[in-house]
Amino acid sequence: MxxxxxxxxxxxxxxxxxxxxxxxxxKEFVSLVGxxxxxxxxxxxxxxxxxxxxxxxxxxxxxxxxxxxxxxLPEVRRRMGIIFQxxxxxxxxxxxxxxxxxMEVAGRSEEDxxxxxxxxxxxxxxxxxxxxxVHELSGGERQRVxxxxxxxxxxxxxxxxxxxxxxxxxxxxxxINLLLKINELGTTVVLATxxxxxxxxxxxxVISLDDGMVIRDEDKGKYILT
Amino acid sequence: xFTTLARIIKYGFQNFxxxxxxxxxxxxxxxxxxxxxQGMMLxxxxxxxxxxxxxxxxxISVYFVSNAPEDxxxxxxxxxxxxxxxxxxxxxxxxxxxELFKExxxxxxxxxxxxxELEENPLRASLNIKAQDPNQYSLIAGxxxxxxxxxxxxxxxxxxxxxxxxxxxxxxxxxxKIGVLLTLVCATVAIIISFNTIILAIYSNKxxxxxMRLVGASNAFIRGPYVIxxxxxxxxxxxxxxxIMAPFIYAAxxxxxxxxxxxxLWGFFLGxxxxxxxxxxxxxxxxxxxxxxxxxxxxxxx
Numbered sequence: 001m002x003x004x005x006x007x008x009x010x011x012x013x014x015x016x017x018x019x020x021x022x023x024x025x026x027k028e029f030v031s032l033v034g035x036x037x038x039x040x041x042x043x044x045x046x047x048x049x050x051x052x053x054x055x056x057x058x059x060x061x062x063x064x065x066x067x068x069x070x071x072x073l074p075e076v077r078r079r080m081g082i083i084f085q086x087x088x089x090x091x092x093x094x095x096x097x098x099x100x101x102x103m104e105v106a107g108r109s110e111e112d113x114x115x116x117x118x119x120x121x122x123x124x125x126x127x128x129x130x131x132x133x134v135h136e137l138s139g140g141e142r143q144r145v146x147x148x149x150x151x152x153x154x155x156x157x158x159x160x161x162x163x164x165x166x167x168x169x170x171x172x173x174x175x176i177n178l179l180l181k182i183n184e185l186g187t188t189v190v191l192a193t194x195x196x197x198x199x200x201x202x203x204x205x206v207i208s209l210d211d212g213m214v215i216r217d218e219d220k221g222k223y224i225l226t
Numbered sequence: 227x228f229t230t231l232a233r234i235i236k237y238g239f240q241n242f243x244x245x246x247x248x249x250x251x252x253x254x255x256x257x258x259x260x261x262x263x264q265g266m267m268l269x270x271x272x273x274x275x276x277x278x279x280x281x282x283x284x285x286i287s288v289y290f291v292s293n294a295p296e297d298x299x300x301x302x303x304x305x306x307x308x309x310x311x312x313x314x315x316x317x318x319x320x321x322x323x324x325e326l327f328k329e330x331x332x333x334x335x336x337x338x339x340x341x342x343e344l345e346e347n348p349l350r351a352s353l354n355i356k357a358q359d360p361n362q363y364s365l366i367a368g369x370x371x372x373x374x375x376x377x378x379x380x381x382x383x384x385x386x387x388x389x390x391x392x393x394x395x396x397x398x399x400x401x402x403k404i405g406v407l408l409t410l411v412c413a414t415v416a417i418i419i420s421f422n423t424i425i426l427a428i429y430s431n432k433x434x435x436x437x438m439r440l441v442g443a444s445n446a447f448i449r450g451p452y453v454i455x456x457x458x459x460x461x462x463x464x465x466x467x468x469x470i471m472a473p474f475i476y477a478a479x480x481x482x483x484x485x486x487x488x489x490x491l492w493g494f495f496l497g498x499x500x501x502x503x504x505x506x507x508x509x510x511x512x513x514x515x516x517x518x519x520x521x522x523x524x525x526x527x528x
Contacts, residue, residue, distance in 0.1 A: 070445070074439070077439070089437070101441065105441060
């Protein structure tokens with residue numbers, strides 16, 4: 001489903017990713033771990049087409065991400081659900097409107113929206129707060145809205161970049177459990193994190209990055225950085 | 227397609243209301259720009275009519291010898307009318323000239339009595355010629371000098387007024403150029419200020435644009451609502467400017483007609499209301515839409 005082949009990325013002659021190669025199969029749950037500055041976020045940016053690699057090839061389903069033109073990107077993004085540490089919700093909209101917006105840009109019908117949007121918010125535990133504006137929600141609740149928005153279009157993959165970075169332990173596990181539930185339902189999940197506890201308890205595949213290189217890639221791996 | 231358009235329009239109006247303060251500030255700036263544009267249009271019309279009024283007072287007269295045959299004079303009139311430089315030619319016969327003279331001096335008994343005592347009409351027939359452009363009088367004078375009817379022409383007023391006419395022609399030409407330049411400068415300033423205000427208004431939403439891209443909004447879906455907002459800004463600014471300006475134009479109209487005889491500013495405003503509204507909408511909405519499209523483009527590149 002996702003293939004990185006000899007991908008490198010440099011900013012001003014400084015290489016932040018070096019010769020990265022890996023493959024992620026459908027329905028996998030993969031943790032991407034590494035210290036701050038290891039290159040996790042750069043890798044995520046390349047995967048979602050926000051930036052282009054200096055070298056190498058990135059394939060997602062039928063799309064060659066590194067060759068995408070600006071106008072082709074929206075179609076690809078609709079097949080990905082993206083979650084960030086800072087939530088990236090539309091600030092002047094309610095929780096419900098944020099989820100609906102993602103559905104409307106994907107061209108879903110009104111009937112579809114009326115049915116699926118409340119369902120997604122119920123699933124993340126925000127059924128009673130769906131009419132609240134973003135600023136009226138706590139950090140954990142905002143991240144739940146972001147997850148509802150990411151999954152509502154039934155994407156092929158959920159890409160989460162440090163989704164628990166701003167949350168307390170209780171909310172952290174709430175979010176991780178939601179991602180696990182989504183994965184159990186058949187959606188591929190790529191989780192970039194530097195939270196050792198989470199990775200060690202998940203017992204899923206772990207790709208470890210250090211200094212822009214893949215140093216370990218293990219099924220049922222642990223958070224080990226040497 | 228229709229659903230997407232309806233959604234774009236919905237988000238446009240939603241953005242407009244939810245960014246209330248930014249919308250208000252942008253409309254205010256655009257309103258000032260439209261008022262400057264309207265002022266330029268009105269001053270342009272006032273200037274044009276003032277120049278026309280002065281231009282209309284300039285003419286050259288050809289006076290004929292007293293025994294000049296009328297058919298010869300009328301032949302010359304027809305020949306003059308074939309020239310593209312000539313706007314109009316009025317023939318004043320000896321008898322008409324005398325009647326005009328009597329009318330003009332009806333209150334002066336000495337002159338009236340002196341005229342009555344004369345056995346012969348001392349006045350001469352004449353042709354009053356108006357050119358399309360004041361610069362063309364020298365060409366018309368040149369034509370008269372070369373015409374076969376030289377022997378019946380006694381005098382051409384151009385030679386006496388040449389310096390005044392030429393100077394006036396230069397002043398009028400300069401006034402037109404200054405008018406155009408002033409309009410261009412004011413319109414450019416208004417456009418730049420409005421343009422920058424809209425750039426800032428959209429810049430404050432750049433985070434939001436990035437999020438829209440993230441969830442897979444197409445370029446048209448991101449650009450559309452901002453274009454709608456640009457149109458709304460323009461329409462509101464133009465309507466407000468029309469409402470604000472109308473009473474001022476009504477009040478200023480009598481004063482303008484004192485300086486420029488025959489000019490009815492309020493009549494001009496009402497008569498060309500839809501043309502006026504159209505140009506203003508083109509200006510206001512044009513700025514709103516073009517600046518939105520240009521700024522958004524910057525955020526749609528990878």
